[in-house]
Amino acid sequence: MRSGPLTAAPGLRGGGQPRSRHGRWIVAALAVTQTTGYGVLYYAFSVFLVPMARDLHASSTQIAAALTLSILIAAICALPAGRWLDAHGGRGLMTAGSLLGAAAVLAWSQVTSLWQLYAVFAAIGVACSMVLYEAAFAVIIAWYGGDTRGRANGILALTIVAGFASSIFIPLTGLLVEVYGWRHALLVLGLAYGLVAVPLHALFIRRRPAASRTPEAAGERADLVKAAVRRRPFWLLVLAFTASGGAVATIAVLLVTYLIHLGHPPVLAATLAGLLGVLSVTGRLLTTGLQTRLPAALIAAVIFALQGVAALLLPVFGSMVAGAIGCVLLFGLGFGIASITLPHLLVDRYGTAAYATLSGRIAVFSVADKALAPLGAVALAQAVGYTWVMGAVAAACTAAALALVAYHRV
Known part of the structure; x- marks a missing residue:
C-alpha cells in the first residue's frame, strides 16, 4: 500500500491558475512549438547525416556523435531548467530557448568542420532542455494545477499533435534538401522555427505568480x-x-x-x-x-x-x-x-x-x-x-x- 503523498505549503501545491479558456490556447500554442521544435531540433538530423558527412569529409559515426552530444547536454541541463520553471514559469525560459535553438540551427548551416558542428549541437542541446517536452509539461501542469482532467487532456492533446513531428518534418526536410541543398534547407528550417516558436512562447505562456518567486517559496520547494x-x-x-x-x-x-x-x-x-x-x-x-x-x-x-x-x-x-x-x-x-x-x-x-x-x-x-x-x-x-x-x-x-x-x- 502506497503511503500518503508529500505535500507542499497550501500556496504552492496548486502550482498555477485554474483551468480556463486561456489554458486551451496555451496547449494549442505548445502543440505547434513542440511539433516544430522536435521536427527541426531533433528529427531533421537524420536527413542531413549523409550530405553533411560528404561535405565535411567525415564519417557517419563522427556526424552522428553530434546528436548524441546534444542529447547528453540536454540531460545535464534538465535539472537547472526544471528549477527555473518551478520558480519563474516557462515564458522567459522557453522564449530564450527558442531564440537559442533558431540561432543554433542557422549556425549549423554554416559549419565547415567537426568541432564547429559539435559546438552547434551543444547549443542545440541546451535549447532542447529549455523548450521541449519537459518544459512544456511543466507549463501545462502549473496552469491547470489541481484540475486533473484538464491537465491530463492538455498533455494528451499536446503529445498527440507533437507525435506527428517526424512524419511531417522528415519528408519536408528531405524535400528542402533535394531542392535547395542541406545548408539552405537549414536556413529555411531555422528561420521557420524562430518565427513560429519565439512569438508563441512569448505571447501565450504566463509567468508563475509572484508568490512562487519568493525566497520562502523556493525554500519550501527545496524541502x-x-x-x-x-x-x-x-x-x-x-x-x-x-x-x-x-x-x-x-x-x-x-x-x-x-x-x-x-x-x-x-x-x-x-x-x-x-x-x-x-x-x-x-x-x-x-x-x-x-x-x-x-x-x-x-x-x-x-x-x-x-x-x-x-x-x-x-x-x-x-x-x-x-x-x-x-x-x-x-x-x-x-x-x-x-x-x-x-x-x-x-x-x-x-x-x-x-x-x-x-x-x-x-x-x-x-x-x-x-x-x-x-x-x-x-x-x-x-x-x-x-x-x-x-x-x-x-x-x-x-x-x-x-x-x-x-x-x-x-
Whole structure:
C-alpha cells in the first residue's frame, strides 16, 4: 500500500491558475512549438547525416556523435531548467530557448568542420532542455494545477499533435534538401522555427505568480524535493523511466537495421518502423482512457511488460512478415506512454509545486540513457549479435515494469 503523498505549503501545491479558456490556447500554442521544435531540433538530423558527412569529409559515426552530444547536454541541463520553471514559469525560459535553438540551427548551416558542428549541437542541446517536452509539461501542469482532467487532456492533446513531428518534418526536410541543398534547407528550417516558436512562447505562456518567486517559496520547494529524493518511490520512478527510455531508444535506432538483417526488404523494414510513431498516439489514447479506471503505474507496467515480450519474440518470429508486424505492433503500443505517465505519477504523489525540478532530476538519467543505450546496443550487436540486443531490451522493459509495480505498492 502506497503511503500518503508529500505535500507542499497550501500556496504552492496548486502550482498555477485554474483551468480556463486561456489554458486551451496555451496547449494549442505548445502543440505547434513542440511539433516544430522536435521536427527541426531533433528529427531533421537524420536527413542531413549523409550530405553533411560528404561535405565535411567525415564519417557517419563522427556526424552522428553530434546528436548524441546534444542529447547528453540536454540531460545535464534538465535539472537547472526544471528549477527555473518551478520558480519563474516557462515564458522567459522557453522564449530564450527558442531564440537559442533558431540561432543554433542557422549556425549549423554554416559549419565547415567537426568541432564547429559539435559546438552547434551543444547549443542545440541546451535549447532542447529549455523548450521541449519537459518544459512544456511543466507549463501545462502549473496552469491547470489541481484540475486533473484538464491537465491530463492538455498533455494528451499536446503529445498527440507533437507525435506527428517526424512524419511531417522528415519528408519536408528531405524535400528542402533535394531542392535547395542541406545548408539552405537549414536556413529555411531555422528561420521557420524562430518565427513560429519565439512569438508563441512569448505571447501565450504566463509567468508563475509572484508568490512562487519568493525566497520562502523556493525554500519550501527545496524541502519538498529533498524529502522526495530521500525516499524509495522517487528512485523507483527513476529506474522505471530510465530503463524504458533506453529500451525505446534502442528499438527506434536499430529496428530498421535488424528487420533488414532478418531478411526483410528495406522498404518494408522502414514502413514497419514508421508504424511506431502512429502506434505511440494509439498507446497514449489507450493509456489516458484506462487511467480513469485503473492505477496509472500498473497500466504502464503491463504495457512495458508487453514490450519486453515483443522484444523476446522478434528474433523468433521476426523473419516472417506477419511475425514482424505483430512484434512491432505490440512494442509500438508503449512507444509514447512514458511521456504522459510520468507527469501523472509525479503530480499524483508530490503535487505541482516542484514538478519541474523532480522531472528534471529524472530526465538527467532517462535522457542520458536514451543517448547512450543505442550506442551500447550497436556495440553489443557487433560483438554477439542482435538476439542479445533484443534480450537486453526485454530485460530493460521487465525492469521498468517491476519498478512500477513496486512503486504502486509503496
